[in-house]
Amino acid sequence: MSWKKYWDEELETMSPSKLEVLEEKKLRQQIEYCFATSSFYRDKMQLAGIKLEDIQCKQDLSKFPFTTKDEIRENQETESPYGGYLSSSPEKLKRVHGTSGTTGRFILTCFTQNDVRVAAECGARSLWTAGMRPDDTVFHVFNYSIYVGGLTDHLSAEYLGATVVPIGVGQSQAFISLAKDIQPTVITSTPSYPVYLAKKLRDEYGMEPKELGLKKGLFGGEPGAGIPATRKRLEEMWGFEARDANYGLGEVLAIFASECEAEDGLHFCGQGALIVELIDPDTADVKKIEAGAEGELVLTTLEREATPLIRYRTRDFVRVVTTEPCSCGRTSFRFKVIGRSDDMLWVRGVNVFPKAIEETVMKLRPQVTGEHQIILDREGAIDILPLKIEYAEHIELNHLDKLRKFIEDRFSDELRVTTKVELVPSGSLPTFEKKAKRIKKVFKGE
Ligand SMILES: [Zn+2]
Numbered sequence: 001m002s003w004k005k006y007w008d009e010e011l012e013t014m015s016p017s018k019l020e021v022l023e024e025k026k027l028r029q030q031i032e033y034c035f036a037t038s039s040f041y042r043d044k045m046q047l048a049g050i051k052l053e054d055i056q057c058k059q060d061l062s063k064f065p066f067t068t069k070d071e072i073r074e075n076q077e078t079e080s081p082y083g084g085y086l087s088s089s090p091e092k093l094k095r096v097h098g099t100s101g102t103t104g105r106f107i108l109t110c111f112t113q114n115d116v117r118v119a120a121e122c123g124a125r126s127l128w129t130a131g132m133r134p135d136d137t138v139f140h141v142f143n144y145s146i147y148v149g150g151l152t153d154h155l156s157a158e159y160l161g162a163t164v165v166p167i168g169v170g171q172s173q174a175f176i177s178l179a180k181d182i183q184p185t186v187i188t189s190t191p192s193y194p195v196y197l198a199k200k201l202r203d204e205y206g207m208e209p210k211e212l213g214l215k216k217g218l219f220g221g222e223p224g225a226g227i228p229a230t231r232k233r234l235e236e237m238w239g240f241e242a243r244d245a246n247y248g249l250g251e252v253l254a255i256f257a258s259e260c261e262a263e264d265g266l267h268f269c270g271q272g273a274l275i276v277e278l279i280d281p282d283t284a285d286v287k288k289i290e291a292g293a294e295g296e297l298v299l300t301t302l303e304r305e306a307t308p309l310i311r312y313r314t315r316d317f318v319r320v321v322t323t324e325p326c327s328c329g330r331t332s333f334r335f336k337v338i339g340r341s342d343d344m345l346w347v348r349g350v351n352v353f354p355k356a357i358e359e360t361v362m363k364l365r366p367q368v369t370g371e372h373q374i375i376l377d378r379e380g381a382i383d384i385l386p387l388k389i390e391y392a393e394h395i396e397l398n399h400l401d402k403l404r405k406f407i408e409d410r411f412s413d414e415l416r417v418t419t420k421v422e423l424v425p426s427g428s429l430p431t432f433e434k435k436a437k438r439i440k441k442v443f444k445g446e
Pocket of ligand 1: 260261262267326327328329330
């Protein structure tokens with residue numbers, strides 16, 4: 001069957017200037033709405049001395065103060081459960097999700113019927129970009145719980161028209177037996193899960209992953225599938241096409257960016273629902289969205305009814321790949337996620353994200369398997385980064401010293417950090433059924 005090329009052709013191929021007109025109209029409406037309905041935003045505006053008429057265009061947005069996760073948590077703690085942050089009446093709520101904060105209290109994100117629709121639209125637009133179609137049968141391996149990802153991503157795939165089987169995490173046995181019967185075409189999961197599943201298939205069922213016949217792997221929750229060597233490893237192992245898909249944030253939208261067939265960064269797919277800003281995380285200065293620009297993503301919702309966000313600091317660091325139209329015909333800018341500020345490591349004054357470590361390890365294949373662990377023996381900045389890396393089966397033991405030295409030099413060249421590498425045999429580090437935990441903290445209190 002031949003399907004339409006885009007989920008929403010008009011929005012996805014719209015010229016940037018036309019999109020800006022749409023965004024600015026919606027922005028004024030969203031700010032007016034927040035001022036009228038939310039004491040949280042009204043207080044913020046009054047405190048910052050901002051009047052409604054001050055925000056007319058996208059540039060004016062920089063006058064508005066940022067909104068942070070901590071502020072929302074405090075607001076919900078004071079006015080339990082939803083805070084003055086809730087902008088619609090509680091009777092209009094259809095669904096409530098939570099994201100975990102630093103204190104253990106959930107930050108609650110609410111959806112009205114229209115919020116549910118917008119989330120499904122942006123989700124379907126992203127999944128379509130990544131290659132999902134209505135004739136696909138999807139095995140969905142995300143966490144169905146209070147967290148937004150599992151259920152919302154499921155509903156987006158369903159809204160797109162696909163057949164979705166809610167596998168959930170920790171159900172690998174069910175996955176394998178159902179896959180033999182139902183023969184799914186798509187797996188949606190973290191990129192580390194297929195590595196775990198492949199090992200289980202080989203060890204316990206004597207089967208090769210390719211025998212399950214999956215055609216597409218759409219990955220999210222971790223940035224791995226955007227790393228070319230990680231993608232290649234998954235594709236070789238499973239015989240499917242792997243895409244970095246499902247990028248989103250629980251408090252904003254569960255999915256609003258995915259890779260297209262050009263596989264050159266995540267297309268922004270939240271047209272008309274979100275305004276994106278890029279800032280320098282230290283100075284909070286706004287940076288121009290242009291090829292090569294790096295910074296923290298700041299997001300503003302444009303038609304959120306229950307829990308709108310104005311200039312929300314996501315703590316996610318991204319690099320803009322390009323703002324030129326893509327070979328797929330979409331006009332939205334493309335970006336790569338570099339990391340999350342919470343994960344950032346400081347090694348003798350150099351900041352390093354676990355994803356960069358993964359990239360360097362993956363480039364060392366086939367001498368290593370790709371599995372690795374970052375061992376942290378204390379909190380805060382460190383001088384030398386201890387790493388455990390699995391060497392490949394074919395490496396002879398008397399070559400290990402040379403390989404270790406080679407790897408340490410590579411880290412020094414590529415990431416400018418000093419590492420202490422311990423090489424361990426293939427298969428000795430854990431593979432992950434849930435989200436990959438490559439950082440092992442060995443200091444007290446963990
Ligand atoms: Zn594209």
